[in-house]
Amino acid sequence: MQDGDILYGGRWEREKRLLGFSGAQLTAALARRWRFPDSIVRALETAEDPVAAVPFCRLGGIVHVAMLLAEIGLEEPKSPADTIASLREEIKRALPLDSDWLAEHLPPVADFVDVSVR
Helix, strand or coil: CEECCEECCHHHHHHHHHHCCCHHHHHHHHHHHCCCCHHHHHHHHHCCCHHHCCCCCHHHHHHHHHHHHHHCCCCCCCCHHHHHHCCCHHHHHHCCCCHHHHHHHCCCHHHCCCCCCC
């Protein structure tokens, strides 16, 4: 999805272009090597594009949404409703996510990442 010049999930494309693999692929490979449960490995393998995975991996969809929520609005803060509206409709339908409920319960995007130094 595009909002101005920002492509949400673009981080995965940049990683693949620059490194030849994405952070999700690397994390899945490490999880496999460390003998994590197959369900977690599959979630990490499919997190980049869970809607394309056959069969659909619900946990991969959840990881996907969590990663996007951490990315959305960090450069330009958004309201919870605008943040939820930024998610792809396909992933909201696949999980299924209630946009109104999420917008009402989503904490401010600024609270997603703590970059304070102690």
